[in-house]
Amino acid sequence: MPPTSGRARRPVGYVRGVSSRVSVEQHRADVEDLLAVLIPGQGRTGGGAVRRSVERSDAGEALGRVLADDVVAPGPLPRFRNSQMDGFAVRAADVAGARADAPVVLPVAGEVAARPGRPEPLAPGSAVRIMTGAPVPDGADAVVPVEHTDAGTFNRDATRPAPSDTVRVRVPRAAGDFVREAGSDVGAGDLVLPAGTLLAPHHLAAAAACGIGELLVRRRVRVAIVSTGSELVAPGEAAGPGQIWDANAVALAAAVRASGAVVASTERVGDDEDAARETLRRAASSSDLVITSGGVSQGAHEVVKDVLADVVFRPVAMQPGGPQGFGRLDGTPVLTFPGNPVSTQVSFVVFLRGVLRRAAGLPPAEERRAVVGPDGIPDGGLASPGGKRQFLRGRVRDGGPAAGLAGPRDGVPSRSGTPPVVDVVGGQGSHLVASMAAADVLIDVPADAIELNAGDEVAVLPL
Numbered sequence: 001m002p003p004t005s006g007r008a009r010r011p012v013g014y015v016r017g018v019s020s021r022v023s024v025e026q027h028r029a030d031v032e033d034l035l036a037v038l039i040p041g042q043g044r045t046g047g048g049a050v051r052r053s054v055e056r057s058d059a060g061e062a063l064g065r066v067l068a069d070d071v072v073a074p075g076p077l078p079r080f081r082n083s084q085m086d087g088f089a090v091r092a093a094d095v096a097g098a099r100a101d102a103p104v105v106l107p108v109a110g111e112v113a114a115r116p117g118r119p120e121p122l123a124p125g126s127a128v129r130i131m132t133g134a135p136v137p138d139g140a141d142a143v144v145p146v147e148h149t150d151a152g153t154f155n156r157d158a159t160r161p162a163p164s165d166t167v168r169v170r171v172p173r174a175a176g177d178f179v180r181e182a183g184s185d186v187g188a189g190d191l192v193l194p195a196g197t198l199l200a201p202h203h204l205a206a207a208a209a210c211g212i213g214e215l216l217v218r219r220r221v222r223v224a225i226v227s228t229g230s231e232l233v234a235p236g237e238a239a240g241p242g243q244i245w246d247a248n249a250v251a252l253a254a255a256v257r258a259s260g261a262v263v264a265s266t267e268r269v270g271d272d273e274d275a276a277r278e279t280l281r282r283a284a285s286s287s288d289l290v291i292t293s294g295g296v297s298q299g300a301h302e303v304v305k306d307v308l309a310d311v312v313f314r315p316v317a318m319q320p321g322g323p324q325g326f327g328r329l330d331g332t333p334v335l336t337f338p339g340n341p342v343s344t345q346v347s348f349v350v351f352l353r354g355v356l357r358r359a360a361g362l363p364p365a366e367e368r369r370a371v372v373g374p375d376g377i378p379d380g381g382l383a384s385p386g387g388k389r390q391f392l393r394g395r396v397r398d399g400g401p402a403a404g405l406a407g408p409r410d411g412v413p414s415r416s417g418t419p420p421v422v423d424v425v426g427g428q429g430s431h432l433v434a435s436m437a438a439a440d441v442l443i444d445v446p447a448d449a450i451e452l453n454a455g456d457e458v459a460v461l462p463l
């Protein structure tokens with residue numbers, strides 16, 4: 001397996017032309033250098049970049065965003081002492097002797113509901129009907145749930161009880177019973193959500209409960225997507241002879257969103273240099289990063305290569321996804337992915353997904369180990385082109401560990417506690433976009449492997 005750390009670094013020179021093949025690690029390192037400016041705290045353009053990397057978001061819209069600053073409670077939660085139960089607010093001392101067979105009878109002085117306003121203080125020797133969440137009157141220090149009384153006038157429509165109303169309390173209560181103290185959840189100035197929190201509904205609830213309507217979140221990277229090729233038409237439109245539907249724009253836009261970034265634009269442009277130049281410049285002017293697909297191999301109509309002067313085009317020792325480019329257009333970083341739809345998708349996973357997730361504050365997509373199953377492996381092993389890292393389409397078997405799924409009969413050594421089994425699925429051609437839909441991982445076959453066999457342990461990258 002090639003090393004994934006201690007990656008090689010060399011100066012990036014944005015020169016046009018085809019250079020010799022580089023390793024996946026080298027290309028990834030160069031892409032990461034180019035895109036370091038997108039990652040908060042890593043960019044080399046100073047404070048401006050940092051300032052631009054955060055923005056305010058309506059708290060109600062901040063689901064899935066990453067908090068850029070600590071959220072501290074502006075006040076206590078609960079905001080005020082309130083009742084945990086529907087019942088009667090009392091002084092605990094008044095009901096200390098209450099028993100089922102010798103209830104304490106208290107006059108009911110009124111009612112407190114969960115409504116705006118402050119209740120009157122509770123006079124000694126009396127009770128007040130109280131509802132869950134209603135402020136507990138000064139003087140009261142316990143709540144008796146209605147079930148522990150004769151209910152008195154509890155269920156009567158008596159917002160203004162008659163002076164003769166009483167309640168018979170059958171259970172003694174201690175001070176503090178069923179009273180939710182102010183600040184018992186969080187105190188004023190306490191940390192509620194630390195910076196870096198990936199905001200989920202329960203985080204947003206905490207912010208809202210604190211009265212916070214706006215949150216400072218990391219700004220999402222805006223990615224412009226340009227599909228090139230005169231043969232392309234939009235999915236949903238009629239495709240005539242020689243035309244195909246544009247799968248890459250959809251795949252890349254979805255992948256960008258799934259990685260915590262936003263799609264600034266998606267455009268399709270044919271193999272016309274002027275149109276491509278104009279489209280690409282427009283994309284660069286309205287985004288933090290441009291991704292193109294197609295137009296980068298050795299054909300007669302490679303507009304991306306023709307138009308982008310400050311981009312290094314070079315083959316990377318991988319399959320699929322060999323022809324790659326990286327550089328800038330009008331100062332905006334550009335990555336050029338090959339047009340074959342599987343190649344485009346693999347390029348995103350291998351070179352860009354990690355950067356975008358880091359920029360968004362998301363955890364890395366989990367790479368794990370798996371044991372190759374016999375399905376899809378011919379007798380004698382699946383040949384792999386030596387010198388090129390391969391990313392095969394694979395599917396991890398349900399049920400996880402190899403134990404139980406694999407045995408000598410299956411051709412996979414049985415090893416309890418070992419990684420799950422992954423089967424090679426579908427054809428591996430870089431145009432087989434429907435076959436790719438059957439996969440859920442990419443099987444990472446090292447560059448120095450010349451064949452893959454059932455029982456081999458490999459890294460798998462989730463799709």
Ligand SMILES: Nc1nc2c(c(=O)[nH]1)N[C@H]1C(S)=C(S)[C@@H](COP(=O)(O)OP(=O)(O)OC[C@H]3O[C@@H](n4cnc5c(N)ncnc54)[C@H](O)[C@@H]3O)O[C@H]1N2
Nearest residue numbers: 227229245246247248294295296297298322338339340343
């Ligand atoms: N003589 C050589 N030919 C090719 C080489 C090579 O080294 N020498 N490399 C091959 C490899 S590997 C790849 S990958 C492709 C890359 O080609 P391009 O990036 O120039 O892409 P196109 O030629 O525009 O398209 C390739 C293929 O993909 C289809 N395509 C393009 N865009 C889309 C899209 N948005 N949605 C769906 N399908 C798309 C296109 O119709 C072609 O079939 O070059 C090989 N050739």
Ligand code: MOO
Nearest residue numbers: 320321322343430
């Ligand atoms: O390298 Mo191309 O990207 O396989 O088909």
